[in-house]
Amino acid sequence: MCAAVRTEADLSNRGEGMTTTGAVPAVAAKPRAAIGEKTLRRDRWWVAPALTVTGLVAWLAYGMVRVFSQANYYVAEHHYLTPFYSPCTSTGCLPEAAHFGRFTPDHPLVPYAALSLPFLLLFRLTCYYYRKAYYRSFWLSPPACAVPDRRPRYTGETRFPLVFQNLHRYAFYAAVLISLVNTYDAVIAFDGERGLGIGLGNLVLATNVVMLWIYTLSCHSCRHVFAGRLRTFSQHPVRYRWWLLVSKLNTRHMEWAWITLGTLALTDAYVMSVSAGWITDLRFVN
Amino acid sequence: MHTRTFQIWRGDVHDGGLADYQVEVNEGEVVLDVIHRLQATQAPDLACRWNCKAGKCGSCSVEINGRPRLACMTRMSTFEPDATVTVTPLRSFPVIRDLVTDVSYNYTKARETPAFAPPPELAPGQYRMQQRDVQRSQEFRKCIECFLCQTVCHVVRDHDENKPAFAGPRLFIRAAELSMHPLDDRTDRAAHAAREQGIGYCNITKCCTEVCPEHIRITDNAIIPMKERVADRRYDPLVWLGRRILRRDQMVEQYVSSTAATPTGSGHWTPAPLAGAFEQALEVPPPQAAPVGPDGKLPLSETLLDRAGAASPFGDDVSFPVPAEDLRYVHPDSV
Numbered sequence A: 001m002c003a004a005v006r007t008e009a010d011l012s013n014r015g016e017g018m019t020t021t022g023a024v025p026a027v028a029a030k031p032r033a034a035i036g037e038k039t040l041r042r043d044r045w046w047v048a049p050a051l052t053v054t055g056l057v058a059w060l061a062y063g064m065v066r067v068f069s070q071a072n073y074y075v076a077e078h079h080y081l082t083p084f085y086s087p088c089t090s091t092g093c094l095p096e097a098a099h100f101g102r103f104t105p106d107h108p109l110v111p112y113a114a115l116s117l118p119f120l121l122l123f124r125l126t127c128y129y130y131r132k133a134y135y136r137s138f139w140l141s142p143p144a145c146a147v148p149d150r151r152p153r154y155t156g157e158t159r160f161p162l163v164f165q166n167l168h169r170y171a172f173y174a175a176v177l178i179s180l181v182n183t184y185d186a187v188i189a190f191d192g193e194r195g196l197g198i199g200l201g202n203l204v205l206a207t208n209v210v211m212l213w214i215y216t217l218s219c220h221s222c223r224h225v226f227a228g229r230l231r232t233f234s235q236h237p238v239r240y241r242w243w244l245l246v247s248k249l250n251t252r253h254m255e256w257a258w259i260t261l262g263t264l265a266l267t268d269a270y271v272m273s274v275s276a277g278w279i280t281d282l283r284f285v286n
Numbered sequence B: 001m002h003t004r005t006f007q008i009w010r011g012d013v014h015d016g017g018l019a020d021y022q023v024e025v026n027e028g029e030v031v032l033d034v035i036h037r038l039q040a041t042q043a044p045d046l047a048c049r050w051n052c053k054a055g056k057c058g059s060c061s062v063e064i065n066g067r068p069r070l071a072c073m074t075r076m077s078t079f080e081p082d083a084t085v086t087v088t089p090l091r092s093f094p095v096i097r098d099l100v101t102d103v104s105y106n107y108t109k110a111r112e113t114p115a116f117a118p119p120p121e122l123a124p125g126q127y128r129m130q131q132r133d134v135q136r137s138q139e140f141r142k143c144i145e146c147f148l149c150q151t152v153c154h155v156v157r158d159h160d161e162n163k164p165a166f167a168g169p170r171l172f173i174r175a176a177e178l179s180m181h182p183l184d185d186r187t188d189r190a191a192h193a194a195r196e197q198g199i200g201y202c203n204i205t206k207c208c209t210e211v212c213p214e215h216i217r218i219t220d221n222a223i224i225p226m227k228e229r230v231a232d233r234r235y236d237p238l239v240w241l242g243r244r245i246l247r248r249d250q251m252v253e254q255y256v257s258s259t260a261a262t263p264t265g266s267g268h269w270t271p272a273p274l275a276g277a278f279e280q281a282l283e284v285p286p287p288q289a290a291p292v293g294p295d296g297k298l299p300l301s302e303t304l305l306d307r308a309g310a311a312s313p314f315g316d317d318v319s320f321p322v323p324a325e326d327l328r329y330v331h332p333d334s335v
Helices: A002-012 A047-069 A117-126 A128-137 A162-188 A200-217 A220-228 A237-250 A253-276 B031-041 B104-111 B131-140 B148-152 B169-179 B189-195 B207-211 B218-234 B237-246
Strands: A283-285 B002-011 B016-025 B061-064 B067-070 B085-088 B095-097
Touching (some): A047 A128, A117 A128, A117 A162, A128 A253, A162 A220, A200 A237, A200 A253, A220 A237, A220 B218, B002 B031, B061 B148, B067 B148, B067 B207, B131 B169, B148 B169, B148 B207, B189 B218
Parallel strands (some): B002 B085
Antiparallel strands (some): B002 B016, B061 B067, B061 B085
C-alpha cells in the first residue's frame, strides 16, 4: 500500500507532504469485485442472438440451395432474372438471360453468377452491421452486453484474418457495380413482348433494387468515402449534403440489411415460382 | 410505498458477496434513492459514489441486474413489481469497497491521448469555425465520463490483459472528436488510434452505444469513422494512389500550416495577420506551458496542483476582464 502511495505521489511530483488525499489505494495490485456469477442479467439476452442465428442460417440455406440448383432463374416471357443469377455469365446460362456474355465455366459447384456472388458475400461479411451480428451470435464474442465471451484470448480485428475486415470499402465499390447490374436487370424487365410491360414481377424486381440501393448507400464505408473523411464540411457543400443523406440512411443500416435479405429471397422465390410454372405473373400492362 | 428486496455487493479487495436487504421503495424513486435509504437506515457503512443525482456527473455508475447503468437514472418503476434488484460494482475495474471501484485506468488512458493541438498561425480569439464543421465533435462533448462504455466493453471486461493495449470507447470518441476538429493541428490521430489506442481490438458489437446514458452514437459516429480513417492510412492503396496522382491533400487536411507563425526573439508570439477588419498588428502573450511534472504529465487531481483551482486554459497569467484595448475583436457593425 505504501509503495503505491509513493508511486501516485511521484507521478504528480507534488504528493510529498500532502494530506488531502489520504491513503491512495493501490491501483495495480487490486482485484476486481469477487462476483461468482458470470452474468447477473436476468432478462432474455439470448433471444436476439438466437433470432440472428436462425435468420441468417435460414437465409443462407435457402440461398445455397437456389444458387446451386441452377434452374428456374429466368422468365423468358417477361425477362425476369433473379438477383441470385445476375449477371448470368456461365456457359450454362440461357442465352437470353446472359446480358453480359457467357464465359465462366459451367460446373455444378460454380454459381452461374460467379462474378457477383463472392463480392456480395464479401460485402455482407465485412459490413459493420453484419460483423456485429455474427460476432455476437456465432462467435459469442460477446453474446450480449455484459455477458462474458468465454474465450481465453481476444485480439479483435488486429490479426489475420479479421484484419481484412478493413477492406470493407472495396466490397462496397463492388456492391455498387453489382447494384448497377441489378438495376439494369430490373429496367429491361419492363420490355414486354408488345412494348412496355408491367407485371407484379416488375414491381417485385424494382422494389428489390431500390432496397438494395438503400442498403448499399447506407453503408458506413460509403458514408466515409463520400464525405466522412473530410475535416471541414463547409468547404465541400455538395459532399456535405450527400453525407447528411447517407447519415440518415445509415442510422437504419441494420434494418436495411435485414430488409434486403428479405427482398432478395422474395424476389428470387417469385421468379422461381413463375419460371417453374407454379404461379403465373399478374400483369397490369401488356 | 412497498418493500423491495435488494441484493447489493458488499466487500472489498479481499472478499465480498451479495447481501440481501428489505428496503422501502416509494413511487417515483430511482435506484440511487433506495441506496441512500439503505445507508440511512440499515447499512450506514455502504460505500457508494454519487454526486449530482441528475445523470450529468457520471459518478453513480454501477451494474444493476447485471447491466451497467447510472443508479440515479434507473427508475424503480422499470422493474417488475416483485423482482429482486441486484446492484454490483463495475465489473471491469478493481474494487475499492462495496459499490466503489477504482476507475484510474480511464484517466491513465486519457492522459495518454494527445490533447488538442492549437493551430500555430492562430492566436486564441482568432478561431473561426462553422457550425457544420464542429457539429460532429460536439456530439462527443456530451460525454459525462461515467465509464459505462468502458466497463461494458468486452475487450477489457472479459480480457484484463488487453488493458495496456486498449484505450476503450470513451477515448475513441475523444480521438474522433479531435480527428474531426477543424482546427486541430495534428494529423496523426488515426495512426494514434491504431497504434496506441488499439482501435483494431474493437469488434463493433455496439455495447458501448447501448449503455451510453447520453445516447452518444459511439460506434456509428466515432469508432467506425475512426476505423475508416485508419483504413485510409493503412489499408487503402487506392486512397494512397489517388492522393499521389490527384494531389488530394483534403484527405489529411492541413488546415493550418506550421510555418505561418513563429515565436519571436522577444518571447512574444506574433500570429499571422487577420483579414479585413481583424487585421491588427497586436502582439498576444505566448501560450503558457501546462504545469506538468517531470514526467510530462498534469497532476491527476487539483489537490496535487501547486495553485488554487485547475490550470486556466487561457494561461495562468491572464486575468479577467481583459482590457478592452487589448481585445482582438472589432464589431462588424462598427467598422
